[in-house]
Amino acid sequence: MGRLIYAANTSLDGYLEDADGAFDWSVPDEAVHRFWNDHERGIGTSLYGRRMYETMRVWEDDDWLADEPPVVQEYARIWRDADKVVYSTTLESAPTARTRVERTFDPEAVRRLKEESAADLSVGGAIIGAEAFRHGLVDEVVLLVCPVTVGGGKPALPLGVRLDLELLDQRRFDNGVVHLRYRVRHTP
Secondary structure, three states: OOOOEEEEEEEEEOOOEEOOOOHHHHHOHHHHHHHHHHHHOEEEEEEHHHHHHHHHHHHOOOOOOOOHHHHHHHHHHHHHHHHHEEEEEOOOOOOOOOOOOOOOOOOOHHHHHHOOOEEEEEEEEEEHHHHHOOOOEEEEEEEEEEEOOOOOOOEOOOOOOOOEEEEEEEEEEOOOOOEEEEEOOOOO
């Protein structure tokens, strides 16, 4: 059975994006990029909302990768090798390989996917992530906390949802980013 892992870069004050929708403050250096490569290597299926998918689908295109460092090129290969499910009412189809579009987020279908998966799954995007949290589907939370406050924007964690967490791992990177990994304590 695979675990569903919510993973995100977040500002110190808890946002994925600032009030203008920017997240350029979370661009990883080589060590952080290597961390994300190692993390994503264990993911068999990624669940995305439409906006997060549209941000991530750049990894399918080789044109811009030619002059990028090996760690960035490696991430593209890892991303391409994973299955992807995009939840969208507006996308007709997905232009990337190994990707299917679902019209609605069905918690029972995600539970089945977890049960049938030999690898872990990830959920990315604030709206889909919040749905997964609300339905008790998330098993772990991986946050890379960036040394910046942005003062508002899109929250990294869902509002109105209580999460009891157990710290499993932590790490400080030389650039000031802090990795925090938690297990979600599910209560009956």
